[in-house]
Amino acid sequence: MAVLLFSSCIFAQGEQDENKEKRKKRSLGTNHSINFDIGINNILEDGVSPQENNSPYAIKPFGSWNFAINSVNKTHLVGSLYLQWGGSVSWYNFKFEDAATRINKLDDQIEFIEDPRSEINTIKSKLTSSYLNVTIVPMLDFSDDNHRHKWSWRHHKQEGFRIGLGGYAGYKLDSHTKAVYEIEGDKRRDKNKDSYFLNTWRYGARLQAGYRDVDIFVNYDVSELFSENKGPQLNAFSFGIII
Secondary structure, three states, X not given: OHHHHHHHHHHHHHHHHHHHHHHHHHXXXXXXXEEEEEEEEEEEEOOXXXXXXXXXXXXXXXXXXXXXXXXXXXXXXXXXXXXXXXXXXXXXXXXXXXXXXEEEEOOOOEEEEEOOOOOEEEEEEXXXXXXXXXEEEEEEEOOOOOOOOOEEOOOOOOOOEEEEEEEEEEEXXXXXXXXXXXXXXEEEEEEEEOOOOEOOXXXXXXXXXXXXXXXXXXXXXXXXXXXXXXXXXXXXXXXXXXX
């Protein structure tokens, strides 16, 4: 009986060691997952919020949603150091503080004006642009078990703290403005698709941090939102959670 118990313990320990070794080998390669950025956007002008100067392009954070679909690869480098890299499609939504704000595109620049129609009741005005991006973020990940599968919808439950700082670059796919208002009790929407002299390329820095199953991100565009001398000198930033 004692021999059987001893044999069972040896077998169980051997199986645990084998599973541990398999998990270790899996974590040393490259793992893929899909996740989502959900947050809010805002802008800075010379490091100051346009709201402080009552600028017509001041942004209302609530409603200026940031959304991205990320295809993420995580490659082990050494120790707790990993390289997180991949592509994404993201959307900037900038909801103007003043619902009467409109973007008027001239021949060589844009101007922000107030809707001149006195008979309308303004509800919402926003600028939206979408981008195709590549992102590279070196990460220090102190989780006990970084990945349990080679592919997952999202990384499985993680234990420990992780943080990383890297960069991204993106190409603009589309942009448009949308104004919602009421006239004589009738709700209307004006949607105009145009480049509005937005920069074709964007690039910036990305900070990520997480603990257990909670991850956050902060993006800051080093590139300006509009092309040089075509609009105000604005830098966009966003922050939120990764799910």
